[in-house]
Amino acid sequence: MNFDLSPELLELRDRTRRFIAEQVIPLESDARHDSHGPSEALRRELIERARAAGLLTPHASTSMGGLGLSHVAKAVVFEEAGYSWLGPTALNIHAPDEGNIHLMEAVASEAQKARWLRPQVEGRTRSCFAMTEPSPGAGADPSMLATTAVRDGDDYLITGRKWFITGASGADYAIVMARMEDGTATMFLTDMNREGIRLERSMEAMDRCFTGGHGVLAFERVRIPASDVLGEVGKGFRYAQVRLAPARLTHCMRWLGQARRAHDIATAYARERQAFGKPLGAHEGVGFMLADNDMDLQTSRLHIWHTAWLLDQGQRGNFESSRAKVVCSEALWRTVDRCVQMLGGQGVTAETAVMRIFMDMRAFRIYDGPSEVHRWSMARKIVEASEGKA
Template identity: 45%
Template sequence: MISTPPPASLYPADVEELRLRTREFIRGTVIPAEPRPGQALNLTVRRELGEAAKAAGVYAPHVPREFGGQGLSLAHCSPVFQEAGYSPIGPAALNCMAPDEGNMHMLSLIGTPEQKRRFLVPLAAGDVSSCFAMTEPHPGAGSDPDALATTAVREGNHWVVTGHKRFTSGATFAGFAIVMARTAAEGADPAGATMFLVPMDSPGVRLGAPIHTMDKYLPGGHPHVHFDSVRVPENAVLGKAGLGFPHAQLRLGPARLTHCMRWLGLARRALDIALDRANTREIFGGHISQLGIAQEMIAASVIDIETSDAIISKCAVLLGIDAKAGSALSSVAKVHCSEAVYRVIDRAVQLCGGDGVSDGLPLAQYLNEVRPFRIYDGATETHKWAIARRASSARRRDVAAGEPFQGSARIDEGEQQ
């Protein structure tokens, strides 16, 4: 079918084999267990699906094998994550859902052996979940991380964390949080942001009001979380003090991309639903798929899916070669994919007519699930601002290094005439 992932020849044999196993598991086990549109995934069902995924050999595809996962590199995650994302609850069932997936990735890279034992091992096994506490109420950190207001002050061999976070995805059921807080310069540690591993049952951690959003499938929602003089030991620092933002880039770039992978899988599902309808529903004497206006919508969706797939693949490879360049390209991928995925699902709704906006099909809820992606992990406009700044700066550097200043000679000639 035209909306299936790319040919097997693009991937090593073991990756293709895992993709096919994941495809079979999602379609045969996960899709029949999906909740009604608009309903959250039951935690008991999630655990049961997780155990079934382990038995099927598809659990935690991104996690290193030493921690119980399938050991995929980021460059090979996309075909498998897209298969998982074909169901909106597939990533949760396979334990490759945000924010846990990004937190696992960062812990595996910069966590100490003890931090990996205490936090990564149970997270990878699905015994606990986690959250990433970064976003704050205005005027704190949001699209501008430099506005970080949460603080951590050293007291002896402990840190005291104080602040108010919001949109802390998954916090309701999380066992621990990775908290971003501002710290002062001390010794060799620069002033800046620092990440702390904070168990959610620590004294002073308090869940605040829930934030009711249009997306429903993420267990734990996006509540406020308060850190009221929370004391954590010295070894709670993840990475190095003062280097929280550079460390976070290890998470944020790949996390943007894995979001794209999962949602692209859902866009493929939406297109398949629309194609099934267009191939069987007759109108004006023929199937919808025979109408030129419908063909234009279908073709546009295929183009959106394939261009998204291509930029994801390029960015995944680049992140493994040059983290800075890869992170920059992940902004481009995030903008393109979040907008393209929404367009694909919106067209699917349109092609399915009245059923598309009803709960008889899941498409309307899919729209609700993917619409926030244009805001989460950096709004489209924020990324475009950063993309434009990087492009302008890069061109100025090229010109300063001797690259010809394009158009100047032609303008001069025109003035002389």
């Protein structure tokens, strides 16, 4: 793997960094926030600013109007966007839309792309991904999928309940995972205003960085035409892997930017704040925390870049993306936690951005699979690989 970045990518990195500093961070204190995240009005302003800067939906293909970034290029740009919690919203690379755009480009028909994907790439619409269910349905174990799809003439009737559905409130369309009568799973596309779809409630959550928050959705015999099946019937779990491996990694990219910002704030404070006759950073205890932060940030970046490089080589990267997800979510959490400690009282108040980053980031160890499930999955593959060498 060559760690050199092309002049074009360096220019894009620097342009993204300036955009976030000059156009996005000033809007973090904008009143157009609700208890779940940026309002739709604020999202649209951010989108227009990114469009004017030539940075909107950069991961989409050039044929769709994006920049066609490679996975390694995404790692560089997404980290810069993540420096503000509004950055991913501005660039249209936030979850779940970023992963849905990737999946739709890979699997959707041309008609489906024209109907749902192109408006989304243009920033005019939002989406959600409806897979997780209340008990006894699917959570970390997707095989427990309880939502059903029953064939009815040329249509399917979808019945079930989903929750923790990010962006559900105000989403224009959804990708819905349902179990078929033969036990396989299929993904369906549907407009959110279709009869039988009901947003039961929006859930209160620690994080406040997603437009639309996290919702509970009910599907009551929702009639979906067979033409709105995403890909092929029965291949839902396979398509989930197409989406999830890169989506795990883009979570890491964005949160790396947030952790880097927290570290920058703590470093400036440790340099300027005096205690016991010298700057905080000159005290060994604080200095060691800064060094540990640097190591955790760089370790995370290397895991991200390596896994992104593997994906660019055409490899599946499932094992490596699980490893990166665990390493990054835990290392970046440690980094932000140390920043809170170094800032003292300022770290637990809104005097700096660190408290907000701390609250938003805790969920990262759960989103797209908790650390324990990824460790369990990795362990199985390690044992299986060792059996093959015996």
